Amino acid sequence: MKMLLLILLTVLPAVSQYCSTATPDCTAKLPLGDGSKFALYYRNYPITQRNLKIERAMIIIHGAGRNANDYFSTGMASAFLAGGLENTLVISPRFAGNNNRSCKDTLATNEIAWDCGDWKNGFEALNHKGVFSYDFLDELVKNIADPNIFPNLKGIVVSGHSAGGQFSHRYAAVNKVHDSSRVPIRYVVSNPSSYVYLDADRLPRDFHCDTKGKCEEAFRPYGDRRNCTTYNDWMHGLENLKGYAAAFSAEQIRKQLLARPVTYLMGELDTLPIAGFDSSCISMAQGPTRYDRAKAYFAHLTKLKAKDHSFVTVPLCGHNNRCIWTADQALPVVFPKF
Numbered sequence: 001m002k003m004l005l006l007i008l009l010t011v012l013p014a015v016s017q018y019c020s021t022a023t024p025d026c027t028a029k030l031p032l033g034d035g036s037k038f039a040l041y042y043r044n045y046p047i048t049q050r051n052l053k054i055e056r057a058m059i060i061i062h063g064a065g066r067n068a069n070d071y072f073s074t075g076m077a078s079a080f081l082a083g084g085l086e087n088t089l090v091i092s093p094r095f096a097g098n099n100n101r102s103c104k105d106t107l108a109t110n111e112i113a114w115d116c117g118d119w120k121n122g123f124e125a126l127n128h129k130g131v132f133s134y135d136f137l138d139e140l141v142k143n144i145a146d147p148n149i150f151p152n153l154k155g156i157v158v159s160g161h162s163a164g165g166q167f168s169h170r171y172a173a174v175n176k177v178h179d180s181s182r183v184p185i186r187y188v189v190s191n192p193s194s195y196v197y198l199d200a201d202r203l204p205r206d207f208h209c210d211t212k213g214k215c216e217e218a219f220r221p222y223g224d225r226r227n228c229t230t231y232n233d234w235m236h237g238l239e240n241l242k243g244y245a246a247a248f249s250a251e252q253i254r255k256q257l258l259a260r261p262v263t264y265l266m267g268e269l270d271t272l273p274i275a276g277f278d279s280s281c282i283s284m285a286q287g288p289t290r291y292d293r294a295k296a297y298f299a300h301l302t303k304l305k306a307k308d309h310s311f312v313t314v315p316l317c318g319h320n321n322r323c324i325w326t327a328d329q330a331l332p333v334v335f336p337k338f
Helices: 002-011 068-081 133-144 162-174 245-247 250-259 289-303 321-325
Strands: 025-034 037-045 054-060 088-093 155-161 187-191 260-265 310-312
Touching: 002 245, 002 310, 025 133, 037 068, 054 068, 054 133, 054 162, 068 088, 088 133, 133 155, 133 162, 133 245, 155 162, 155 321, 162 187, 162 245, 187 289, 187 321, 260 289, 260 321
Parallel strands: 054 088, 054 155, 155 187, 187 260, 260 310
Antiparallel strands: 025 037, 037 088
16 A cells, blocks of 8 residues: 555646645544534545546545544545546545543544444534534535535545445435535445345345345345334434434435435455444344345345445455455446546
8 A cells, every 4th residue: 555655646746735645734624513623534635725627526434443544545545546536536534433431532622523333323423512423524515515616526426334334325315415416426335234224124034135136035024123123223224213314204314315326335255244243133134244234225225216226246355445445346436427
C-alpha cells in the first residue's frame, strides 16, 4: 500500500490542498447540530473549495474498528485503480466511539462521539442531543452536492464494508437527502452481518439461494419468534423504529429502499464467523453466513420487486475491505458512470 501511495503522488498534477494519505492535513471538520461540536472526515480534495474537475464523489464507511484512516487509504487505492484520482472526491468519515467503557477512541476537543456500534444504526450521539449518525452523512452529501463548489459533479456513491455495510444499507433506506439531491446517489453495501427486512417473513433455517434472487425454499412467517422476539425490530426489520429511522413510517421506509439504487458487493469467501460476525438470534434468522444472508436478502428484495438493486460477487475475497474495493468486479460498482 505504501508503494501504491507513492505512485499516486507521482502521477497526479499539483493541486491546491490535494491530499492522498490519512494524515492531519487530509482531515477536516464538519459542524453538526447547533455547530458547537463537529465530526471528522478524511478527504482528498476540500469540500469548501471550488473545483471544476470533480465529476463524482465516493464516500467509504469504515467497519466496527472505526478505522477511517485505513478506509481512506483503501478508497484512494480503489480510485487509482479505476483511473479516477483527478475527477473523484474520496471521503472517509470517522464515527468516533467513546462510552468510557467498551470503546475509548481519543476525541478531539468538541468532537462528536457515538456509542461503540450504535453509529451504524442511525442512533443519537452520546455528547450532542438530537444529532444522529445519519445526520453526519446528510450534511456531507448536501455539502458535496453544492453546485457552487463542485459544479460538474454528476453523482455520489455511499459505500461501506462490514459494519459500514450495515450503515450504507440502512442509510439507503431512511436518509432524508436522496430525493432532494441535485445529483443521483447510489449505495454500495458490502459484507454486512445483517439487513433491514421489509416484512416479517424469513426463509427456513437450511435454505439454498443463488445470486440472482431465487431460492429453492419460500419465505414464510418466522418459526422461532417466541424465542427471538425482536427479530423484526429496527435494525433488522421495520418494527419499533428508533433513532433517525423513527422519523418515518414502516411503509415510507419500505417504499424508499425499494426505489433507491443499491448494489450488494459481496466477497465469495465471506463464509466464516469472524471479524465481528453477528451470531445473535436476530441475525441468525437471516442466514448462517454473511454471504448466505446477502443471497437471502437479495431474494427478499426480488420478491418485493425492488427497482434498481443488483448483486455482485467478488471471487476469492473474504471479509476484507481492501480485497473487495480493489477487485476488478468492484471498480465499476464503486465508480459507476452517472
